[in-house]
Amino acid sequence: xxxxxxxxxxxxxxxxxxxxxxxxxxxxxxxxxxxxxxxxxxxxxxxxxxxxxxxxxxxxxxxxxxxxxxxxxxxxxxxxxxxxxxxxxxxxxxxxxxxxxxxxxxxxxxxxxxxxxxxxxxxxxxxxxxxxxxxxxxxxxxxxxxxxxxxxxxxxxxxxxxxxxxxxxxxxxxxxxxxxxxxxxxxxxxxxxxxxxxxxxxxxxxxxxxxxxxxxxxxxxxxxxxxxxxxxxxxxxxxxxxxxxxxxxxxxxxxxxxxxxxxxxxxxxxxxxxxxxxxxxxxxxxxxxxxxxxxxxxxxxxxxxxxxxxxxxxx
Amino acid sequence: xxxxxxxxxxxxxxxxxxxxxxxxxxxxxxxxxxxxxxxxxxxxxxxxxxxxxxxxxxxxxxxxxxxxxxxxxxxxxxxxxxxxxxxxxxxxxxxxxxxxxxxxxxxxxxxxxxxxxxxxxxxxxxxxxxxxxxxxxxxxxxxxxxxxxxxxxxxxxxxxxxxxxxxxxxxxxxxxxxxxxxxxxxxxxxxxxxxxxxxxxxxxxxxxxxxxxxxxxxxxxxxxxxxxxxxxxxxxxxxxxxxxxxxxxxxxxxxxxxxxxxxxxxxxxxxxxxxxxxxxxxxxxxxxxxx
Numbered sequence: 149x150x151x152x153x154x155x156x157x158x159x160x161x162x163x164x165x166x167x168x169x170x171x172x173x174x175x176x177x178x179x180x181x182x183x184x185x186x187x188x189x190x191x192x193x194x195x196x197x198x199x200x201x202x203x204x205x206x207x208x209x210x211x212x213x214x215x216x217x218x219x220x221x222x223x224x225x226x227x228x229x230x231x232x233x234x235x236x237x238x239x240x241x242x243x244x245x246x247x248x249x250x251x252x253x254x255x256x257x258x259x260x261x262x263x264x265x266x267x268x269x270x271x272x273x274x275x276x277x278x279x280x281x282x283x284x285x286x287x288x289x290x291x292x293x294x295x296x297x298x299x300x301x302x303x304x305x306x307x308x309x310x311x312x313x314x315x316x317x318x319x320x321x322x323x324x325x326x327x328x329x330x331x332x333x334x335x336x337x338x339x340x341x342x343x344x345x346x347x348x349x350x351x352x353x354x355x356x357x358x359x360x361x362x363x364x365x366x367x368x369x370x371x372x373x374x375x376x377x378x379x380x381x382x383x384x385x386x387x388x389x390x391x392x393x394x395x396x397x398x399x400x401x402x403x404x405x406x407x408x409x410x411x412x413x414x415x416x417x418x419x420x421x422x423x424x425x426x427x428x429x430x431x432x433x434x435x436x437x438x439x440x441x442x443x444x445x446x447x448x449x450x451x452x453x454x455x456x457x458x459x460x461x462x463x
Numbered sequence: 464x465x466x467x468x469x470x471x472x473x474x475x476x477x478x479x480x481x482x483x484x485x486x487x488x489x490x491x492x493x494x495x496x497x498x499x500x501x502x503x504x505x506x507x508x509x510x511x512x513x514x515x516x517x518x519x520x521x522x523x524x525x526x527x528x529x530x531x532x533x534x535x536x537x538x539x540x541x542x543x544x545x546x547x548x549x550x551x552x553x554x555x556x557x558x559x560x561x562x563x564x565x566x567x568x569x570x571x572x573x574x575x576x577x578x579x580x581x582x583x584x585x586x587x588x589x590x591x592x593x594x595x596x597x598x599x600x601x602x603x604x605x606x607x608x609x610x611x612x613x614x615x616x617x618x619x620x621x622x623x624x625x626x627x628x629x630x631x632x633x634x635x636x637x638x639x640x641x642x643x644x645x646x647x648x649x650x651x652x653x654x655x656x657x658x659x660x661x662x663x664x665x666x667x668x669x670x671x672x673x674x675x676x677x678x679x680x681x682x683x684x685x686x687x688x689x690x691x692x693x694x695x696x697x698x699x700x701x702x703x704x705x706x707x708x709x710x711x712x713x714x715x716x717x718x719x720x721x722x723x724x725x726x727x728x729x730x731x732x733x734x735x736x737x738x739x740x741x742x743x744x745x746x747x748x749x750x751x752x753x754x
Contacts, residue, residue, distance in 0.1 A: 160472055161473075161474065162474065163474045163476065164476070165477075166477040167477065167478055168477075168478075168479060168480075170485070170489045171488070171489075174492045174689070175689055177496070178685055178686070178689070181499070181678075181682055182686075185678035185679055185682060189678065192675050193675075194672050194674070194675050195668060195672070198668065201660050201664065202526075202527070202528060203657070205528040206527040206528060206533065206653060207533045208533075208534050209535055212532070217534055227542075243551075244550075247554075248551075249555040253554075253624070256559060257620060260564055260620055261620075264612075265613060268575065268612075269609035269613060273606060273609055276605055277605075286599070287598075287601075287602035287603060288602055290602070290606070291603055291609075294606040294607060294609075294610050295609050298610040298611075299613055302616075302617035305621075306617060306620075309621060309625070310624075317632060324636055324639065325546055328639055331541070331643055332541050335537070335541060335643065335646055335647070338650070339533060339646070339650060342650055342654055343533075346657045349657065353661045367672075367676070368676070368679065371676075375682065375686050378689040378690055379690055383687070389672045415644075416636050416640055416643075417636065418632055418633050418636040
């Protein structure tokens with residue numbers, strides 16, 4: 149700053165910026181107020197008592213993690229890729245046609261007929277024959293045999309009819325079992341997707357709260373910083389607590405996305421739902437090729453998605 | 464600056480404005496300070512009561528960890544569920560109902576009425592006319608009538624039971640779907656819980672922070688008036704620069720409502736759709752509130 153010649157230039161210069169007296173007086177008072185408010189707020193973090201929202205306990209139970217359960221690939225191998233569908237068909241066929249409950253039903257049918265014969269048919273036959281003194285004759289024996297013969301024939305017919313009608317049921321059960329296995333794996337995947345969505349979003353909430361707690365002094369001090377520089381045009385850099393604002397992100401984040409996509413799974417349909425039970429059970433045996441139908445939820449999700457796109461477009 | 468003159472190292476710049484501006488500015492500062500002093504202790508957020516979503520979801524004194532985990536429920540209702548025993552149970556239940564045999568007996572009693580009052584008397588009458596009452600043909604004839612009765616009985620019983628096969632299969636499939644719905648519903652509830660927990664927790668702590676920061680917020684308004692004469696500065700804005708249009712708000716809420724209704728519909732048909740729709744609408748409105 150000094151000139152040449154013999155003059156000596158000062159090593160430093162100081163520049164003081166002053167404002168009108170009334171401003172400086174008020175600003176000084178203002179800074180004291182801010183300081184006082186800062187002292188009250190800086191050690192009073194509302195986030196210090198925050199308790200993390202727990203996710204793992206709700207999904208897996210206390211003390212368990214996702215690693216404690218079968219992996220998705222294990223489940224896929226067990227219920228789908230590694231499933232012996234031929235053995236399953238044989239198992240379903242045998243279990244449907246020759247199961248103990250089927251044999252019990254046939255036996256019960258025989259018991260019902262026996263009961264009716266013993267309590268109604270034979271007494272009625274005997275009563276008439278006693279009047280004729282024919283109880284001891286061969287005709288009476290033949291007559292009783294006729295009734296017993298019919299009983300045997302009817303039980304056999306019932307058994308055969310029942311088993312014949314159960315053949316398409318066995319086929320339908322096999323299909324249902326396959327669909328069920330598919331659903332088991334699909335829903336396992338959906339549950340896993342939901343877990344990671346929830347975990348990601350809730351972790352974000354938990355860590356944001358922790359960050360807000362740690363940054364709380366800076367949140368408070370930022371107001372004081374702005375107050376100090378007020379005359380120079382400094383402004384408060386935030387309108388929120390330091391740390392991410394989380395709620396809106398969660399609502400529009402992965403968890404909400406899961407709400408759109410998750411669980412729009414199909415329900416297993418009965419063979420009558422797909423229009424073939426009449427033929428499957430009572431008729432020619434035509435079977436449903438696909439007894440899984442997808443509910444209207446998929447269409448609903450599509451409508452919701454379209455409305456969402458429209459909402460975004462008109463933002 | 465040069466020559467033998469010494470240059471002062473201290474420079475003082477005082478920013479001044481026209482007296483009428485300074486007068487008005489002084490009045491503004493004083494007025495702001497007066498308002499600040501009067502409202503700084505008024506804490507409008509002090510009486511905010513935290514929303515206790517846990518009580519609403521789980522009941523007083525309970526937390527989500529007190530209920531079966533989602534994986535437990537999944538194991539019980541899906542992966543570990545015995546599909547074969549369900550079929551046997553439903554088949555047995557549907558085909559051995561006591562009512563089925565009662566129905567059969569009721570029908571055969573009606574047939575017996577006809578047999579006792581019409582068929583047998585007519586048979587006896589005709590045999591008497593033939594003088595064949597005391598011969599073996601009469602016995603065999605009566606036995607044939609009883610045999611036919613047994614056939615009718617068996618046919619009626621079989622017809623009724625065969626019709627129940629469809630019911631057994633329907634019940635079997637519906638119970639499997641029900642198990643799926645239980646898990647879907649549980650998942651939906653859990654998802655809704657976490658969305659609510661995040662949103663409400665954020666709201667609770669936001670209000671708590673606003674309460675503690677209230678003096679700072681008030682003083683921040685005062686800060687902004689000190690430099691009022693600089694262009695572009697004003698009271699701090701607390702709202703977003705860009706707001707969603709009304710049409711967009713309506714469509715956004717509609718989108719969430721429809722999605723909620725259809726997702727709910729998969730879980731619980733019409734009641735589920737209604738509940739899902741309400742939940743979707745609430746979530747949609749909440750989204751708008753937190754934007």
